Every structure is written in structure tokens, then in C-alpha cells.
Amino acid sequence: MSMSRQWRLAARPVGKIRESDFELVEAPVPEPADGQFVVAVTHISLDPAMRGWMNAGRSYIPPVEIGEVMRALTLGRVIDSRNDQFAVGDLVQGVFGVTEHALSDGAGVQEITAAEGISPTAYLGVLGITGLTAYFGLLDVGRLQPGETVLVSGAAGAVGTAVGQIAKAKGARVIGIAGGSEKCQLLTDELGFDAAIDYKHGDLKDQLRRRTPDRVDVFFDNIGGEILNQGLTRLAHGARVVICGAVSQYNNVDVTGPSNYIQLLVSRASMIGFVVFDYADRYPQAIAEMSRWLSDGRLRSIEDTVRGDIDAFPSTLERLFTGGNTGKLVLELQK
Amino acid sequence: MSMSRQWRLAARPVGKIRESDFELVEAPVPEPADGQFVVAVTHISLDPAMRGWMNAGRSYIPPVEIGEVMRALTLGRVIDSRNDQFAVGDLVQGVFGVTEHALSDGAGVQEITAAEGISPTAYLGVLGITGLTAYFGLLDVGRLQPGETVLVSGAAGAVGTAVGQIAKAKGARVIGIAGGSEKCQLLTDELGFDAAIDYKHGDLKDQLRRRTPDRVDVFFDNIGGEILNQGLTRLAHGARVVICGAVSQYNNVDVTGPSNYIQLLVSRASMIGFVVFDYADRYPQAIAEMSRWLSDGRLRSIEDTVRGDIDAFPSTLERLFTGGNTGKLVLELQK
DSSP states (O other): OOEEEEEEEOSOOSSSOOGGGEEEEEEEOOOOOTTOEEEEEEEEEOOTHHHHHTSOSOOSSOOOOTTSBOOOOEEEEEEEEOBTTBOTTOEEEEOOOSBSEEEEOSTTOEEOOOOTTOOGGGGTTTTSHHHHHHHHIIIIISOOOTTOEEEEESTTBHHHHHHHHHHHHTTOEEEEEESSHHHHHIIIIISOOSEEEETTSSOHHHHHHHHOTTOEEEEEESSOHHHHHHHGGGEEEEEEEEEOOOTTTTTOSSOOOOGGGGHHHHTTOEEEEOOGGGGGGGHHHHHHHHHHHHHTTSOOOOEEEEEEOGGGHHHHHHHTTTTOOSBEEEEEEOO | OOEEEEEEEOSOOSSSOOGGGEEEEEEEOOOOOTTOEEEEEEEEEOOTHHHHHTSOSOOSSOOOOTTSBOOOOEEEEEEEEOBTTBOTTOEEEEOOOSBSEEEEOSTTOEEOOOOTTOOGGGGTTTTSHHHHHHHHIIIIISOOOTTOEEEEESTTBHHHHHHHHHHHHTTOEEEEEESSHHHHHIIIIISOOSEEEETTSSOHHHHHHHHOTTOEEEEEESSOHHHHHHHGGGEEEEEEEEEOOOTTTTTOSSOOOOGGGGHHHHTTOEEEEOOGGGGGGGHHHHHHHHHHHHHHTSOOOOEEEEEEOGGGHHHHHHHTTTTOOOBEEEEEEOO
């Protein structure tokens, strides 16, 4: 009987995630019942949102329960099937979790038939929830207009790289905030950002002032903390601050709120929270548009793939919260 | 030659306002040139916004300069006129400042012909900028719909009492947050609020939870700090947080930001800043509607009038920041 390993939630983290918050459990590879199929997971998407899913309490989706397999977006191959819709060999995408094998009845699973020149992992990145988050956050929540200026924090991350490229495709000026000169170079030299601000070098406030002489119409914030706070001082009249996440704060017991929020009043601006799932009925339209941009080179899927064993999950996840990744962080399982 | 006294800004306050930030200056009552008139100020409106006007730096209007008469909304009588539009004896409203007498060419000045049963001071309160702030903040910025729930902080203040009454007139459920049992009684027993929360007694978080079982659709915040922060945990899906002011923070050197701002994401909510001056072209419509409510008793102008001498200005102003007033705080000058 072949065995399969999976990471289950063992404890709710207090502050920083520790490896002991997870438990690596081995169990037999499941057998499909009628209508079911078995997926061998090939790619696990690592997302800052995972930190939130580990907390108890009200959020936009139920928390992962203690003892449950840790939730994760994944790609995999069907290796056994008693389901008419999914055949052995199909490449599929679903929320299979941090596991080597998963049993599914097909609910919430999409088959991926990757177009020419598009890597399957793009479906976890720019053509997946990551890209959709950037797309709807920027265009619907942020109501970006051509010619406007976008400021994006976490700009070298999965969502940030997509936000900047989508903004350029829509005719905006884009300034990214990222940590370190390599990331900043990626933004300006490879992804077409108009400017990059390295928050690790030099005064953030001063750099923001110099790089946004005409202020900011849409501030897409993934980071929170002092970066959000300083960004608020650069809002143009009627600006939209899109709250996508707060990666700098997820591991904090005491979260820092943006003391400059009163700038919303001065600037007649709004700060808007959103959850991409609310746009599910429009995913196909967004994916179609982003696929065209991928094909014609206006959009690149920036991926940071760690090839390893499922053992590597906790340490790979940690990189998200320490600025260790560039673009979409994916754990590719080696067999 | 008769003399006139006025308070000029002497220093920019750091933190709490001190009397030494102002200077009481005596000068001859001005003489009108052709086209000008002289007003004897009768009522000085005291507004939390004054604290902001004393700071240097970018805001929604220019700061008061050092040496300038402190800016204030006022009522007064024309006592000398060489202007065709304004005659001696006219009751007028304008931004004459904290002064016993002012010279004007009529720009920005309105004659008040008070309707029956409406006190002239209502034009500094519910029919003035205070009421207009409540009206447009709640209805336009907050987009209140009948049947929704409104939470208002600083509920016993000038804007708060107006917000609650307007919300009731529009068919909403209203919960007010105020300091002390007397203020809370005013809200529920006299102004028709559905509930009042005394932030000075009992656990704020717990009271909020009990008083908003169906959560909050519009949170109209005048206060900031912990009251804003706790209110954010009670937002309904799609809630609007109207940022009108931050009285608890104006005197602080280190402002506390709302660490629960990430609830905007969970609740798909927005936090929106506004400045009432942007609605100037619609003031007449709002004043007409609020005048009708005043006449039919649905709206009351809650005024806290201090009768005294212009000397009393700094100490009266201080009451705004210590929870010392109920309703619209006005200094009525005794002659």
C-alpha cells in the first residue's frame, strides 16, 4: 500500500508561525469511491492569506480547524478516477491542501488545458487567484483610469508584480515599493514599472515624496504597517486605497494601525477592503483578458518555484513573511 | 474711539492647545471703506476642526497663520455699512473669526432671516456647517438606506446629535456612543436614538457587541482612537465608515491608527474621508430639507451656549476636546 504525507494544522499560531503549528502525518493514498478521483499534487501555492486561515474567528472564509489538512491552492494530476468528468492523466487545479494526494468529487476543481506558451503554474499565479486579485482589486475596487498613478506595495510579490503590469497595460503610471535592489531592478528593468522604491534603503517618506510628485490615485496595499502609513501621506484628491492584505502585520500580536488615516479626509479618499471571491462570476472575462496579455508579452507570470519535498512546506511558507520571495511562491513536489 | 478685542494665533500648538497659543489683542473698531461694512460679532461657533486649522501643513484649507485672527464661524449684527447689500441691523453669518468686530466686503457672508421658531444660532448648528456635515456625510458619503443601522461616535456632540436625528428621519436604526449617562439619556430619551453606549462605563467592546446584533451598515466616526478601532469590528458586509473627524486624536503628538482596519477587507467595507465644502452647491437643498424637519419636530438643534466675554474663548474651546460639551458649543458674546 503506497503512503501519502500531508501537513495538518496542529495549533493556532500566536504571532509568528512555528513549524510546531503543523504536524506532518502519513496515511495510505486514498481509494476513490464511485464519483470520486485521486489527485497527486504537483504544485502547492504559498499565499500570505494562509496565515489568516490559521486564525480562529470571523473572516471571509472559515478558519482551518485544528487537525485539518492545511488549506492550499494546488495543481495536480489525476492518478485514479471513478468520476466521468476527470480522467487519469488530467492536469487539475483545486483547493487540495498541503498534501501529496487528495480525494475529490470534482467540486471546485478545474481541468487545466494550458495554452501554448503558458506554463501550468501560471494558473496558480497571474491566471489564478493571485492574478484575479490584482485584476479586480486594481480595476474594480481601485477603479483605475488611464493616465492615473498607481502605488503598489509588496510590488515584487505575486500580487504586486501582477498589479504593476496590469496597471501598465491599462495606461497608468506605476511606482512599486519593494525590499532590496534586486527586486527593485526587476520592477523597473523587466516589468516596466516607472519607478521603484527600496524601503530597505534610504528614507521611505523622502523617497515616496520624490517618486510621486503628482501624488497617487490608486494605492494598492499588500503590506500594511509603516508602508501603508507613509503611502497615505501621498494621496491625490479622490484617491482609492485598496486594502488587499497586510503581510507585515499577519504575524504580529499587536497590529499597527495607520495613524495617517485622517489623510483620507484631507484627500477625500477612500480605503476599501475586498475579497476576490466576490468576483467569481467574472473570472472568465478577467482570465481571457490576462491570457491575451500573457500571449502578447504585456504580462509575465513571475514565479519563485521551490523544488523539493512536502517536508519543505513550513520553511517555504515562512519566506512569504520575511520578504524572501519574488513573484509567486510555489512549492513543486519532486517525486 | 471704541476698541475691539480679538484672539490671534500666537504659536502652533504641540499636542494640547494652551492659552499661550493665542494672544488677545485690542485695536480700534474698524471703519468701513466704500463697499465694506462692520459686524459686531454676537456668536462664535466652536468646532473641533479649529484644532486642525492651527497646524501648519497641507490640509483641506490653508492653516491660520501666526499673527492672524483665529478663524471661526460666527453670527453678528451689521453696525456700520457702506455696502449696498448689507444694512445696519442685519443679522449675518460669516467666517469673521474670534473677534468682537470684523470688517467685511460681503464675500462669503449670508444674511439670516430666521424663520419662525428657528433660533438664529441654529444657523451655526443644524442649519449650518455642523448640520450640513452630518447630512452629506451620512446620506452622500455613507449612502444610508432606510432600514440600515447607523453607529455614530461623539453622538452627543454637535455633528453627532444631528447625524442620529437625520438617520432616524431617514428610517434607520441608530446607536450612539457618548461619554457619561447624562449624554446617553439625551440620545435615547430626547433624540430618539435606539440605543446609546457609554464608553466611560463598562467594556466598550462588549457593549458594542450587545447593541449591534445585526452589525453596522454606516459607522459615522467623529472621534478616532479606540472608539473607531472597536467600531471597525462591528461592520456589516459592505459597510461604509465615514471619517468626519478624530477629536480624540487632534491634541495627540502620536496619533493612534485603527489597528482593526483589516476588518475592511473581511467585511468588504470602505472607510471614506470627506470635506463638507465639496457639497456647497447642494447646501440650499439640504438646508430646505432640514428646515422642514426642524419645523415638524423631527430635528432639534442641540446647543450648548456659553454666555460670556471674548476672554473665555480658549477655555471654552478646550471643552470640545475633553468631552465637556453637549451639542453645538457656541460662545455668545455679552455686551
